[in-house]
Amino acid sequence: MSEAGLACYKWMDEVKKVKYEREMLTFEKSKAFEEIEMEPVHKSVLSKEHLGWYERRTDYLNSKKIIKVSKSYRSCYEEKETRQFLGSENEAIKNGTWDFRKNPGKPTIAKRFRY
Numbered sequence: 350m351s352e353a354g355l356a357c358y359k360w361m362d363e364v365k366k367v368k369y370e371r372e373m374l375t376f377e378k379s380k381a382f383e384e385i386e387m388e389p390v391h392k393s394v395l396s397k398e399h400l401g402w403y404e405r406r407t408d409y410l411n412s413k414k415i416i417k418v419s420k421s422y423r424s425c426y427e428e429k430e431t432r433q434f435l436g437s438e439n440e441a442i443k444n445g446t447w448d449f450r451k452n453p454g455k456p457t458i459a460k461r462f463r464y
Contacts, residue, residue: 353464436460
């Protein structure tokens with residue numbers, strides 16, 4: 350990685366990450382459940398064991414699962430056409446109003462790292 354890229358990522362890491370809780374998305378719950386309980390391998394998907402697994406999985410997917418996440422309000426993107434890394438900040442994350450569905454905020458360019 351170029352010096353500009355390293356400088357941008359260093360700048361990004363200078364700030365404390367914002368911590369918040371959110372509900373897990375369905376695909377996250379599905380992955381989490383399958384890490385806890387692997388799907389049984391049978392010739393018939395109608396076996397009692399497989400049907401029981403499917404019911405437990407459905408119950409898990411329908412339940413509300415909260416996870417703790419931390420997110421930086423700064424990010425870096427390489428813009429090859431202009432030979433620079435763009436350091437952006439998202440005010441919604443910075444001030445704590447960020448919500449990935451309701452208020453994702455809009456990143457704005459805060460710093461440029463040319464190479």
